[in-house]
Amino acid sequence: MSKRRRFGGFRAGCLGALAVALALGTAAATGGDSEHSRTAPTRQAPIAAAKLDPRPGKLPRPRNGPSAAQRPPLGATKRALSNLERRLRRRPPPRAATALIVRFRGGVDRRRRSELLKAAGARVSERLPLPGAVVVRPARGAKLERLLAILRSSRAIAYAQPDYRRVPLATPSDPLFPKQWALVNTGQQFDSAYPPGTAGADIDADAGWEIANTFAAPVAVVDTGVALGHPDLAPELWTNDAEARGRPGVDDDGNGFVDDVHGWDFAGGDPDPSDYDGHGTHVAGTIAARANDGTGVAGVAWRGPLMPLRVVGIAGATDSALIAAFDYAARMGARVVNVSLGGPGYSPALKEAIDRHPDVLFVTAAGNDGIDNDSSPQRSYPCALDSPNLVCVAATDQNDGVPTWSNFGAASVDLGAPGNAIISTWPDRNLVVRTWSFDDGTPLSVDWVTSTSGALPERGLVSGVAGTGLAAAGVTIAPSAATQYGNSEVVVRTPLDLSAQHGCRLRFRYLIDDPQAASGGSPAVSLYVKLGSLTGAGGVQIVDTKSGDTAGALRQAVVDPWQMMLPTPAFDGRPDAIIGFGVLYDHGTQGGRVIVDDVRVLCVNTASGSGSWQFSSGTSMAAPHVAGAAALVLARRPDLTPAQLRELLLRSADPVQALAGRTVSGGRLDLRRLLDLVATPIAPQDNGPARPPSPGPAGSTGGGTQSIQSGPTSSSAQLAALARSARIRCPRWSARALRCKLVLSASASRPLTLRFVLRKARRTLATANGRLGRYVTLHAKHRLRRGTYALEVRLGDRSGRTALRKFRLRLR
The missing domain is CATH 2.60.120.260 (Galactose-binding domain-like)
Structure with missing residues (x-):
């Protein structure tokens, strides 16, 4: 609230x-x-x-x-x-889960799954984009706690968890006239409700913009939605061209979502990701509000496509909605996903959904409980997950201090960014x-x-x-x-x-x-x-x-x-x-x-051109500064992996005393230093302790991040040799899909991840994740025709090293 x-x-x-x-x-x-x-x-x-x-x-x-x-x-x-009155005197707890996420082990067929769920008193309400994962609800008269215990006792189930609810992470604030001290802080009195800041306690955005082209990689905003008609945001909305030019009521691009022109509403199950709350619109404006347009504010990456994905309803967001939104964002080409949401409760399904997309950077908020996310039983997830493609952000104020409400963690929270008294876009709710x-x-x-x-x-x-x-x-x-x-x-x-x-x-x-x-x-x-x-x-x-x-x-x-x-x-x-x-x-x-x-x-006034601007505070407001910076970097260096990008963010952070020993980097986001560092090779560096393993079920452990090595393509000698030996086979294609398989002449000593990207004239047409030696289907955003295309395949290992192989593909 x-x-x-x-x-x-x-x-x-x-x-x-x-x-x-x-x-x-x-x-x-x-x-x-x-x-x-x-x-x-x-x-x-x-x-x-x-x-x-x-x-x-x-x-x-x-x-x-x-x-x-x-x-x-x-x-x-x-x-x-x-x-x-008794409830008003205490902080209200998160709304209790009403469903479970169940992940079956490999080899358990559908018949066996149905029998297990029926015997346990569960019914399937939704299938998730994770292999073998479903959302189940108790049958009439059954209790959720008992159902959870029964399912967890089955050897056929990898994990069963509550479908936790996550809430937007923002804290109270009050506005007058806006000034964006977070981008450029000269010590000005930016608002009468707040004391003036300290010169230089900002992300140095003006100097960063002189280095980088302000065009940015696509960013998905997984939140309460976005005010689609807001004058500061409408020009920056991501557009699904196939649906925009297609027929109403038809899934023109074959991705399973009908009329998803500007994203999807996973809370309501419809193609309208409009924001009726304000939180997601505020986050979106910090990332990519249009600048130099004579109105409102400027985003960090103010020429970057914003993909609105609404997951938060009136009572929060469920993990199942987040998982579906993550999958959609990755399939539709987002390189960065901002998740200014959180809440207690370890979720193996949420971690699997993030790990499933190793080429997407997930930027999340640390939380607003003023606790240590490394050790507190109430630590916030997904921040506390140990995924190498996840960056967790704490909040700083206009004096480079850490507000008392911001969570921290020397191993789980990566860096800080401005999050107190942030002015940004807001829906017109008047x-x-x-x-x-x-x-x-x-x-x-x-x-x-x-x-x-x-x-x-x-x-x-x-x-x-x-x-x-x-x-x-x-x-x-x-x-x-x-x-x-x-x-x-x-x-x-x-x-x-x-x-x-x-x-x-x-x-x-x-x-x-x-x-x-x-x-x-x-x-x-x-x-x-x-x-x-x-x-x-x-x-x-x-x-x-x-x-x-x-x-x-x-x-x-x-x-x-x-x-x-x-x-x-x-x-x-x-x-x-x-x-x-x-x-x-x-x-x-x-x-x-x-x-x-x-x-x-x-x-809410949903008319085109309607909108307002508002101050707000929280780690939710800090995370989008980092997401916008990451989008600028990826536009300049699209070959970087999320693990490399995370290391760049940590190394370029401006040291801040209040963050020393409380975050991995001990510093606050600095856009100029980050973009300066992008132009130089990324050398291995010790950034302090790796993220602690995520606490999971008994007997399980999570993995930590590792320092990486990179050159222009971030490949070790072994990966480079494997990439050179790769051959591509694409025996079938249609107007909307291409089916390919990557094979190696040499043998790999460890499991590899594959990321396929189909391009034409620098335009990304399709992306997909695959496994070595198995066919993968790339669903195209635009109609495929006869001609020459570029197919890129990125090979990656568990340490974060990657190698890129490019093919010239002719469709006949």
């Missing part, structure tokens, strides 16, 4: 005084109030509460109030809010869908109904509310002395049609007069907010609460299900969305009132 301040993109103008007020004047009653007092919440979280009406699809009756049978008991509301105003004298009952005891109050003028002269609805409540606890609630009379809207949130202002809290006692009056829909999952629930005297001032509040990263009731995208406000009070309180004003429903 993030609190972020916003810059730009807001629509100017006043929508008038919009007020719904619940002015509370309680009668004295017996009993104390400390037992049922309310404390101010520290974090938003949803909690189940009493339904609006026990009858499905029915709203409470508007005129005379609901019957006693329809009213939720006050004790239920009290218990719901008590549970809510499309006003609905507002409520009562300044024209319209009674409250026209738009709102009550779901609690007492008749709905008519709107009346309340003068002199904090000097604002707001129009408000007066409510006088005199509950029975037999009960100590009461509430009053209003909800919209007519459900909202949000079926065509996404990324919706509720913004309002509120005032609480609580004499007991103002005099130093415990809060006795609370405002709560309910969201949901009549027929959607979760019904209508309490999702936020406010308490404490506001000293006569109106405070602004935003209820944003997309920022909560917790299970919330279905709201946006629903044709029957519901909004409600309620007041909870102790009867022993004298006086008191709650006023709600300027109520608006705001959603």
Whole structure:
């Protein structure tokens, strides 16, 4: 969850005084109030509460109030809010997994797999692009924990793991006017909310751009999606030409994804990777926002194709979605994958998915828990994986310090990069869908109904509310002395049609007069907010609460299900969305009132050219600086392997005292030094301890990285000899596919990896991974025709050494 301040993109103008007020004047009653007092919440979280009406699809009756049978008991509301407050006081844990990832051992046929899963009480819900790997869910009535234990006990299964959820790694921040100190830091006062930085505490981007061509290799952004119409990002989007020129509803390139023109939504299973949260758009802007266009910000690699792959839904991302996105990115030509996501829980499937693509560099965020990723049981994955083609990034601030919230690790975190108070692109989430105003004298009952005891109050003028002269609805409540606890609630009379809207949130202002809290006692009056829909999952629930005297001032509040990263009731995208406000009070309180004003429903504006810019902080903001730098390097030296590129990043890091002993390199990203080093041969160098083995199942170990040797093609004498002995056979081809096999005249002493790349006129048409002596199919992005093509095959061994062999291929 993030609190972020916003810059730009807001629509100017006043929508008038919009007020719904619940002015509370309680009668004295017996009993104390400390037992049922309310404390101010520290974090938003949803909690189940009493339904609006026990009858499905029915709203409470508007005129005379609901019957006693329809009213939720006050004790239920009290218990719901008590549970809510307890959850708000502690950090919410990641949402529990609801499925398992199961990887069968080689040689277990499909029939045997089906029998095992059926006997264990599991059903297959998805097949993953890993050999023998599936996502399974427990059969009705079965428990996930028991299913996991049964599957792990089977010798036919290599591993079984929860389908962990990963969340975007960002921390709270607040914006005013943006300045990109991360690229060029002169010690300027870049924003009034932050102290000025230290000159030189940046990635030296301006000097780096003088060295490198700003064209960059393709980068996949595996995140919450990207705002496709944002003016700073739209020109840099990766485009699948075969689908863009093809027929709607047809898989024109044969990759298994229909109409994937600009990527794919693996969270929703559709070809629209739009961002309804903002996190992924922010990451994308840091990597490749268009520069010199008269608007917004500049990315590190501001002429690089961005491939948006959405994996994060409203409750986070599952490992299965990440695995599918990694496979898609590699197949479609991405050389760098940015993964600003993380969470606890070792995942052998996630590691296998990364290791499966040794020619792709995965850049990931270290995490925002302020812990040591080398030793903490809560270390963040995928950062803590020991894959040689993975780089993990910590955050630095404008003074080259390490924020207290940034994770670190002398063996698992490779280097630092700017991650505090970073300005970047953001979706326009300020499309006003609905507002409520009562300044024209319209009674409250026209738009709102009550779901609690007492008749709905008519709107009346309340003068002199904090000097604002707001129009408000007066409510006088005199509950029975037999009960100590009461509430009053209003909800919209007519459900909202949000079926065509996404990324919706509720913004309002509120005032609480609580004499007991103002005099130093415990809060006795609370405002709560309910969201949901009549027929959607979760019904209508309490999702936020406010308490404490506001000293006569109106405070602004935003209820944003997309920022909560917790299970919330279905709201946006629903044709029957519901909004409600309620007041909870102790009867022993004298006086008191709650006023709600300027109520608006705001959603994402997906129109072309819409967008905004915003400050945000976190290791999520640090990782894309490194991803952009890597993309610039690969555009200059496409022959580099991820292992070589990682070594270059470590060697070129600018030493920073705060990172010494806390990262592998002990330094922060320096683009100028990196690009200077690219022009020189990469010599072997000891960069400190290798990554520790990833903790896996009992009896298993992970491998560490090794120093590599390289020349122009990074090949040892043995690999070079093997490459020279290679022959290619491509007996079959079609308009969309080419089938080839690499054979060697000499024998290899160790297993080799093969990477096939088909090009024509410097244009990459197809890529594929293969094994020695076996046929591999290269699926072309564009139609193949008769003529001459260049086929490159890169041989690699386990130490990271590679050799490149080029063939001239003539298709007839």
